[in-house]
Amino acid sequence: xxxxxxxxxxxxxxxxxxxxxxxxxxxxxxxxxxxxxxxxxxxxxxxxxxxxxxxxxxxxxxxxxxxxxxxxxxxxxxxxxxxxxxxxxxxxxxxxxxxxxxxxxxxx
Amino acid sequence: xxxxxxxxxxxxxxxxxxxxxxxxxxxxxxxxxxxxxxxxxxxxxxxxxxxxxxxxxxxxxxxxxxxxxxxxxxxxxxxxxxxxxxxxxxxxxxxxxxxxxxxxxxxxxxxxxxxxxxx
Numbered sequence: 001x002x003x004x005x006x007x008x009x010x011x012x013x014x015x016x017x018x019x020x021x022x023x024x025x026x027x028x029x030x031x032x033x034x035x036x037x038x039x040x041x042x043x044x045x046x047x048x049x050x051x052x053x054x055x056x057x058x059x060x061x062x063x064x065x066x067x068x069x070x071x072x073x074x075x076x077x078x079x080x081x082x083x084x085x086x087x088x089x090x091x092x093x094x095x096x097x098x099x100x101x102x103x104x105x106x107x108x
Numbered sequence: 109x110x111x112x113x114x115x116x117x118x119x120x121x122x123x124x125x126x127x128x129x130x131x132x133x134x135x136x137x138x139x140x141x142x143x144x145x146x147x148x149x150x151x152x153x154x155x156x157x158x159x160x161x162x163x164x165x166x167x168x169x170x171x172x173x174x175x176x177x178x179x180x181x182x183x184x185x186x187x188x189x190x191x192x193x194x195x196x197x198x199x200x201x202x203x204x205x206x207x208x209x210x211x212x213x214x215x216x217x218x219x220x221x222x223x224x225x226x227x
Contacts (some may be wrong), residue, residue, distance in 0.1 A: 034213035036153075043217035044153065044204055049210040056209075087153055092214040094167055095141040097155040 002026050004100035012108040019075040021103045023088035028068045034089045035064055035073045037082075038102075039040055044087060048073060075105075083107055110134040112204050112218035119224045125192040128221045130204030132185045143214065144178060144189045148200040156202075161187060178187050195227045 003026040013019055023033065031051040036044035046055040048064035051071060061076040075082055088100040115129040149217030161215065162183035168176050175192045187204060189197035201220040208215025 032212040042218055046213055046215045049213040074174070084144060089213065095143060095158045098142060098169060099153040099155065107167045
């Protein structure tokens with residue numbers, strides 16, 4: 001079973017700063033890696049699918065990169081609405097989904 | 109526009125069962141994997157299981173095997189998740205979700221259903 005780890009657990013930044021979030025898989029997942037944003041009291045929102053493709057309506061300041069076991073979500077310049085928790089996710093076999101533990105981006 | 113609308117909050121006693129519904133609209137009901145994910149308060153996301161409503165194959169996370177059932181009613185475009193033998197640790201938000209542009213991710217989500225297990 002593939003395990004996803006995320007780092008850091010918490011990222012304290014100010015608006016306008018760049019955020020770099022990491023997700024590592026215990027074995028290669030090719031490019032089948034997605035990123036979600038979740039705010040309190042809301043369902044997760046898909047940001048990035050297949051490692052680097054922005055979902056519909058996602059601002060260009062969000063970008064994803066990586067393949068194999070190491071992936072990165074970058075927010076180029078934090079907006080106030082970007083302070084949230086971010087999860088990575090992989091789908092394996094038939095349809096089994098694995099999520100990372102999450103990275104909280106909070107206000108410094 | 110794809111929409112997933114879930115049933116309302118539930119309060120259950122330990123040992124009982126809960127059945128949460130997820131009504132889909134805006135796209136062919138049968139063509140996609142519909143999956144269930146839960147989130148305990150302040151915790152991460154946990155995949156529980158999924159199904160392809162038209163064809164019926166269903167896959168459950170090993171952790172829930174034996175006490176989870178996911179079923180679909182094609183006549184109402186609704187998928188159900190029933191969890192039995194509830195314990196306090198099952199207190200969580202339960203989300204249904206569906207793949208979209210990519211089958212490897214979950215583009216569409218229900219609003220979540222809070223299930224509270226308490227004596």
